[in-house]
Amino acid sequence: MEKMLRMDESIFEMVSRHPEVVEIMVELGFKDIAKPGMLQTAGRFMTLSKGIKLKKMDLNTVKLAFERHGFEIMK
Numbered sequence: 001m002e003k004m005l006r007m008d009e010s011i012f013e014m015v016s017r018h019p020e021v022v023e024i025m026v027e028l029g030f031k032d033i034a035k036p037g038m039l040q041t042a043g044r045f046m047t048l049s050k051g052i053k054l055k056k057m058d059l060n061t062v063k064l065a066f067e068r069h070g071f072e073i074m075k
Contacts, residue, residue: 003071005048012043024069028062029055048073 005014005021011033014021025033030051032038052062063073 004074005066005071006074007049008047008075010044011046011048011051012039014048015039015043018071020069021071024065024071025051028065029057 003018005018011021011025022033022039033043048062051057052059066073
């Protein structure tokens with residue numbers, strides 16, 4: 001897989017490289033990321049691992065969703 005994401009990088013960094021990440025995250029339930037200004041504020045310090053813990057989501061569910069869109073998630 002060519003599209004790699006790291007669990008500890010900011011959501012802002014992920015979306016800057018791969019804008020389609022926003023759509024995948026909204027699909028997973030991270031609806032706030034689509035709100036105006038949210039990516040430029042909270043997205044700069046929020047990471048995927050922090051978001052999964054905050055939303056009490058299953059890591060494998062998140063990984064599978066990204067894999068369906070051609071991403072690989074690194075630790």
